[in-house]
Amino acid sequence: MLQRLLAAEDDAAHRATVLALLQANGFDAMSYGRLQGHAGGGWRWSDAASYGDAPALAAHIAHPDLDPRLALALRSCLPVFWSLDELLRSPPERARFVQQAVARPGFQSGATLALAGPAAGERSVVHLLSRRAHSGRDIDDALFGRVLVLGLGVHDHHSRQPAPAAPAPSLAGGLTARQRDVLRCLAVGLADKQIADRLDMSLHTVDYHMRQLRKRFGARNRLQLTQLSERAM
Numbered sequence: 001m002l003q004r005l006l007a008a009e010d011d012a013a014h015r016a017t018v019l020a021l022l023q024a025n026g027f028d029a030m031s032y033g034r035l036q037g038h039a040g041g042g043w044r045w046s047d048a049a050s051y052g053d054a055p056a057l058a059a060h061i062a063h064p065d066l067d068p069r070l071a072l073a074l075r076s077c078l079p080v081f082w083s084l085d086e087l088l089r090s091p092p093e094r095a096r097f098v099q100q101a102v103a104r105p106g107f108q109s110g111a112t113l114a115l116a117g118p119a120a121g122e123r124s125v126v127h128l129l130s131r132r133a134h135s136g137r138d139i140d141d142a143l144f145g146r147v148l149v150l151g152l153g154v155h156d157h158h159s160r161q162p163a164p165a166a167p168a169p170s171l172a173g174g175l176t177a178r179q180r181d182v183l184r185c186l187a188v189g190l191a192d193k194q195i196a197d198r199l200d201m202s203l204h205t206v207d208y209h210m211r212q213l214r215k216r217f218g219a220r221n222r223l224q225l226t227q228l229s230e231r232a233m
Contacts, residue, residue: 010187014157025146027110027128029053031061032154035114035123043070045125050160052129053105061127062108066097074123079147081139083109097119108133113151123161126151174185175216182209183229186222 022030026097029052035043042065064070072080084107087098110129117124128147129228178199185195196206210225219225 015051018154021146021150022051022128025143025150026132026134027130028107029129030150030154031127031129032158033061033125034117035064035125036117049154051154061101063097063101066094068094068098069110069112069127070114070125073112073125077115079109079111079113079144079151080145081109081134081144083133085133087132102129106131111147113148115155124155126154129223177212179209182206182213183225186226186229207219 022028024223029050031051032049036046037043044067045064061067068087069080069082072082084098084103087102088095090098107129108131110127112128113126115124116122126210128150131212178201181199182195185198188200192203192206192210195201198201199206210222212222213229214225217225217228219228
């Protein structure tokens, strides 16, 4: 199972593999994202990826501070299995969240796994959801292990992906004419030497402009710089 997940290098193969493994293990959907602590206390959910019924998944991650699944999973590094009946016995405010975000889309049971995030103060969270009501008798060591491997495989895939921050529209403001020329050359796929030749500048100068532009747009590499600058220009 882990070999299949790790072998699925591109996004399409990864998604197809995850969906097949979800169905084979009795689940209908999965969401993956990161919890970030914020200054006012509590958590904020970000960078969500969904597998399966995306519209139904949208609501169930909206308010992480009210989610009783997270309260359990954050105290463990192993999958926490839950049923809708158990969640609805939570305190009133949390039970209302469960009714809206879990019961209304039709999910009856699932498992939640919280892992160390890529940065300090972050946790990566995997939610697996099923529209079938699973009892404790359905959860054996084999299923427990498969859920753990599936969660770790999805976590590994997304941890290896670049996560660029969306720039504010104002980031493109204030660019020099030379910086805009460099971005135009970058947009059509020119290499540094080709940019230097076209703009009649040294490779050192091109490198300087590229470093300044990556810093300005918060980009980690040429591809991200191209994508982010096109979005903001």
